[in-house]
Amino acid sequence: MKKVVITGGDGFLGSHLVEALLETEVEITxxxxxxxxxxxxxxxxxxxxxxxxxDIRQGDWLGDALAGADAxxxxxxxxxxxxxxxxxxxxxxxxxxxxxxxxxxxxEQGVKKLIFPSSAGALYQPTCGLIDEGAGVRPSTPYxxxxxxAEEFLGYFSKRFPVSVDIxxxxxxxxxxxxxxxxxxxVAEWCHSIAESQxxxxxxxxxxxxxxxHVDDAxxxxxxxVKDLESSQLFxxxxxxxxxxxxxLDIFESQISMPFQVVREARRECDAQEIVLDNQRLLSKNxxxxxxxxxxxxxxxxxxxxxxxx
Amino acid sequence: MKKVVITGGDGFLGSHLVEALLETEVEITxxxxxxxxxxxxxxxxxxxxxxxxxDIRQGDWLGDALAGADAxxxxxxxxxxxxxxxxxxxxxxxxxxxxxxxxxxxxEQGVKKLIFPSSAGALYQPTCGLIDEGAGVRPSTPYxxxxxxAEEFLGYFSKRFPVSVDIxxxxxxxxxxxxxxxxxxxVAEWCHSIAESQxxxxxxxxxxxxxxxHVDDAxxxxxxxVKDLESSQLFxxxxxxxxxxxxxLDIFESQISMPFQVVREARRECDAQEIVLDNQRLLSKNxxxxxxxxxxxxxxxxxxxxxxxx
Numbered sequence: 001m002k003k004v005v006i007t008g009g010d011g012f013l014g015s016h017l018v019e020a021l022l023e024t025e026v027e028i029t030x031x032x033x034x035x036x037x038x039x040x041x042x043x044x045x046x047x048x049x050x051x052x053x054x055d056i057r058q059g060d061w062l063g064d065a066l067a068g069a070d071a072x073x074x075x076x077x078x079x080x081x082x083x084x085x086x087x088x089x090x091x092x093x094x095x096x097x098x099x100x101x102x103x104x105x106x107x108e109q110g111v112k113k114l115i116f117p118s119s120a121g122a123l124y125q126p127t128c129g130l131i132d133e134g135a136g137v138r139p140s141t142p143y144x145x146x147x148x149x150a151e152e153f154l155g156y157f158s159k160r161f162p163v164s165v166d167i168x169x170x171x172x173x174x175x176x177x178x179x180x181x182x183x184x185x186x187v188a189e190w191c192h193s194i195a196e197s198q199x200x201x202x203x204x205x206x207x208x209x210x211x212x213x214h215v216d217d218a219x220x221x222x223x224x225x226v227k228d229l230e231s232s233q234l235f236x237x238x239x240x241x242x243x244x245x246x247x248x249l250d251i252f253e254s255q256i257s258m259p260f261q262v263v264r265e266a267r268r269e270c271d272a273q274e275i276v277l278d279n280q281r282l283l284s285k286n287x288x289x290x291x292x293x294x295x296x297x298x299x300x301x302x303x304x305x306x307x308x309x310x
Numbered sequence: 311m312k313k314v315v316i317t318g319g320d321g322f323l324g325s326h327l328v329e330a331l332l333e334t335e336v337e338i339t340x341x342x343x344x345x346x347x348x349x350x351x352x353x354x355x356x357x358x359x360x361x362x363x364x365d366i367r368q369g370d371w372l373g374d375a376l377a378g379a380d381a382x383x384x385x386x387x388x389x390x391x392x393x394x395x396x397x398x399x400x401x402x403x404x405x406x407x408x409x410x411x412x413x414x415x416x417x418e419q420g421v422k423k424l425i426f427p428s429s430a431g432a433l434y435q436p437t438c439g440l441i442d443e444g445a446g447v448r449p450s451t452p453y454x455x456x457x458x459x460a461e462e463f464l465g466y467f468s469k470r471f472p473v474s475v476d477i478x479x480x481x482x483x484x485x486x487x488x489x490x491x492x493x494x495x496x497v498a499e500w501c502h503s504i505a506e507s508q509x510x511x512x513x514x515x516x517x518x519x520x521x522x523x524h525v526d527d528a529x530x531x532x533x534x535x536v537k538d539l540e541s542s543q544l545f546x547x548x549x550x551x552x553x554x555x556x557x558x559l560d561i562f563e564s565q566i567s568m569p570f571q572v573v574r575e576a577r578r579e580c581d582a583q584e585i586v587l588d589n590q591r592l593l594s595k596n597x598x599x600x601x602x603x604x605x606x607x608x609x610x611x612x613x614x615x616x617x618x619x620x
Contacts, residue, residue, distance in 0.1 A: 085470070088410050088463055092402065096459075100398050136446070139462055140469065149406075149459040152449055153398055159450065160395070 002226055005029045005066055005111075007056055007102065008075030009049075012177045013117065013170075015041035016219035017073060022048060024223055031056065031065050032076075041177060057098055063105055071226050072106045073115045074099060077147075083182065084143045091146035099150045107161040112229045115222070116154055118147050120169040120238060121210070121275050130278035133169070133234050151234075164232040166225040168218075171238030171277050174294070175215035176304035186245070187212070187298070190252060191305035199261040206246030209274035211238035214292040224285050238277030239291045248294075255298040312536055315339045315376055315421075317366055317412065318385030319359075322488045323427065323480075325351035326529035327383060332358060334533055341366065341375050342386075351487060367408055373415055381536050382416045383425045384409060387457075393492065394453045401456035409460045417471035422539045425532070426464055428457050430479040430548060431520070431585050440588035443479070443544050461544075474542040476535040478528075481548030481587050484604070485525030486614035496555070497522070497608070500562060501615035509571040516556030519584035521548035524602040534595050548587030549601045558604075565608040 004021060008014040009030030021028055022045060030042060034053040042049065052065045056076060066072060077095050084091055103114050122144030123137040139145045151167050158165040174187035183189065190200045218237055243251075249262065283289060314331055318324040319340030331338055332355060340352060344363040352359065362375045366386060376382060387405050394401055413424050432454030433447040449455045461477050468475040484497035493499065500510045528547055559572065593599060 088414060088466065089407065092407050092410055092459075096406075097399065097402050100402055104398060140466060142463070142466060145459055145462040145466060148462070149402075149455055152455040152458070153452070156398065156450060156452060156455060 001025060001027050002070040002229070003027045003029070003068055004071045004073070004226060005031060005069045005106075006073040006075060007031045007062070008077075009073075010034065010039045010042055011075060012175075012179060013173065013215055013219065014073075014075045015177060016175070016215045017075070017222055018042060018045065018049065020216070020219040020223050021226070023220075024226060026071075026226055029065050029069070031062060056102055062102060063109065066106050066109050066111055069106070069109075069111045070229055071113045071115060072103075072111045073117075073222070073225075074102055074106075075117055077117075079143065079182075085141060088142035088145075091142040096146040096149055100153045103154060103157055107157045107163045111163065113164040113166060113225060114154060114157065115166045115225045116150060116168070117222075118151050118167050118169045119144065120171045120236060120277055122147055123169060124275055126273035126275055128274060130240065130276055131236070132278035133236050133281055158232050164230060166232065167234045168222055168237040168282075169235065169277070170218055171211035171213050171236075171275065173215050173218055174212050174301065175297070176301055176308075178215070180305070186248065187301060188305065191298075191302045194252075194256060194258055194260045194302065195306040197260075199263045200252075202245065202249065202262050202264045204245070204266065206249065207244055207273070209242040209244045209276060211241060211276040212243055212248070212294050213237065213239045214294070214297055217289075217291050221282055221286060221289065224282065227285075233281070235282040236277040236279050237282055238279050239294075240277060240279045241291075242274065242276035243294065251295050251298055255295065256302050311335060311337050312380045312539070313337045313339070313378055314381045314383070314536060315341060315379045315416075316383040316385060317341045317372070318387075319383075320344065320349045320352055321385060322485075323483065323525055323529065324383075324385045325349075325487060326485070326525045327385070327532055328352060328355065328359065330526070330529040330533050331536070333530075334536060336381075336536055339375050339379070341372060366412055372412060373419065376416050376419050376421060379416070379419075379421045380539055381423045381425060382413075382421045383427075383532070383535075384412055384416075385427055387427075389453065395451060398452035398455075401452040406456040406459055410463045413464060413467055417467045417473045421473065423474040423476060423535060424464060424467065425476045425535045426460060426478070427532075428461050428477050428479045429454065430481045430546060430587055432457055433479060434585055436583035436585055438584060440550065440586055441546070442588035443546050443591055468542050474540060476542065477544045478532055478547040478592075479545070479587070480528055481521035481523050481546075481585065483525050483528055484522050484611065485607070486611055486618075488525070490615070496558065497611060498615065501608075501612045504562075504566060504568055504570040504612065505616040507570075509573045510562075512555065512559065512572050512574045514555070514576065516559065517554055517583070519552040519554045519586060521551060521586040522553055522558070522604050523547065523549045524604070524607055527599075527601050531592055531596060531599065534592065537595075543591070545592040546587040546589050547592055548589050549604075550587060550589045551601075552584065552586035553604065561605050561608055565605065566612050568612075 010032040178188035488498035
């Protein structure tokens with residue numbers, strides 16, 4: 001049975017990835033910081049996964065967890081684009097340094113495939129029409145610059161070591177368990193605000209277009225990497241459908257019965273205008289895959305934030 | 311009078327840059343590690359420049375040196391492509407971290423222009439014909455990945471701060487004062503080996519083509535940045551002339567009277583096949599500039615290594 005190790009497996013994307021992998025025939029080790037030995041999202045699966053707790057920057061416990069692993073998803077990346085605008089050294093010292101360090105360690109230990117979640121929004125230039133993997137990248141934020149450098153270090157590891165590398169350039173994730181208060185996902189922020197009876201914040205003119213993909217869709221597509229441990233691929237991971245902020249607001253207004261107020265704010269500097277992904281490369285490996293429609297999902301995501309608070 | 315600060319100003323490129331700047335009307339501060347308060351190459355100019363000694367990673371002395379500066383050349387970058395192949399963390403922790411840190415510091419202090427020496431050989435893909443600044447970049451070594459990330463952080467600083475940024479993607483430098491024993495420059499290595507009566511090392515089939523530019527030409531062209539502190543530019547800095555390793559060996563055999571032996575070795579993994587730069591953007595700002603011909607220079611470079619040893 002293939003052995004899969006996931007850092008950040010108790011996070012937003014990570015916990016959905018664990019759930020998606022549980023539907024495949026793999027042995028799962030989750031590395032994260034578990035408070036009081038308790039996970040936030042994985043308790044229902046405790047007897048089906050191995051859980052290792054610690055700070056990946058300290059000690060050698062990650063090396064132990066990686067022993068004999070076939071595939072290694074490294075999902076830990078602190079902060080987010082909006083908040084690191086004035087902290088380039090944090091991206092270098094903390095995120096890039098850690099990412100290069102743990103992937104090098106994994107490759108040295110003979111892990112067969114390294115898998116990295118990159119960011120389409122932070123790397124691609126906004127444009128009209130679909131963006132494929134061959135499009136030029138031009139990160140403009142410290143977050144994006146560090147994500148791209150991490151991608152390049154993975155390419156380098158694939159030349160230096162006998163290791164395959166999959167990179168997923170993920171579009172705008174939404175779904176339950178996304179952290180709020182960090183300006184990371186507009187769907188989560190809005191759901192949380194409405195649940196708390198606060199106004200929701202609407203940036204710019206509502207014309208900013210994003211490719212929203214449900215986190216469970218993203219997680220299931222990311223299991224593609226485990227099927228074939230030999231190949232190395234760069235994948236766009238998005239729904240291929242653009243949705244403007246104004247259209248998203250329309251969906252909220254039609255799907256959520258609780259009334260809410262909207263406050264309009266200036267566009268944030270770090271927001272690119274239109275980013276919609278060409279996802280054909282990834283779908284060619286998942287020919288029967290059907291994406292969830294966001295208009296069918298908003299209500300259940302809202303229920304998560306109503307029930308769980310922040 | 312414009313104030314210019316240079317880190318690494320006592321190095322190979324740096325000391326030539328200081329000499330080139332001395333021919334312009336600027337006030338020069340050199341920041342480097344001076345042993346026993348003595349520079350290696352700048353003693354003849356001691357009364358015409360300000361010298362600050364220290365480790366730029368420690369203490370606040372660099373901030374003091376930067377006070378009131380108009381232009382800041384940061385030339386310190388440890389190691390080289392050949393030796394960092396197995397040390398990606400060194401490039402991240404040491405070089406990239408330091409570069410981002412000192413440029414951020416300079417921008418915060420109100421320096422008007424930041425200038426960074428990047429590497430054409432480490433960034434561009436080998437190709438036939440001239441490579442212009444719009445060509446795609448694809449670094450494959452830790453050194454190149456970190457250089458590209460540094461370029462991108464500079465672009466980010468130019469958006470975050472009211473600062474201009476010039477980047478020079480420099481081709482293969484040669485000339486006196488280049489360090490030997492670090493596999494950095496083939497001309498220096500060969501001159502040193504011949505001066506020491508050792509065999510010279512010839513990599514591959516001799517078909518690898520490089521764009522050799524004399525360090526003094528490069529230094530004088532890099533003074534372009536001080537003329538106009540408002541503009542931000544990415545410049546290729548090369549002669550625009552390709553020379554194969556075999557042709558370089560021919561020049562050595564015809565120009566150097568001392569006999570020498572050649573030992574042939576396998577091509578190094580980090581060597582791209584053919585890189586010759588389109589330098590029109592930079593030459594359009596220096597219309598009367600004439601490059602030194604390498605066949606006229608090898609003998610005098612050899613004299614440097616004969617006289618100075620390592």
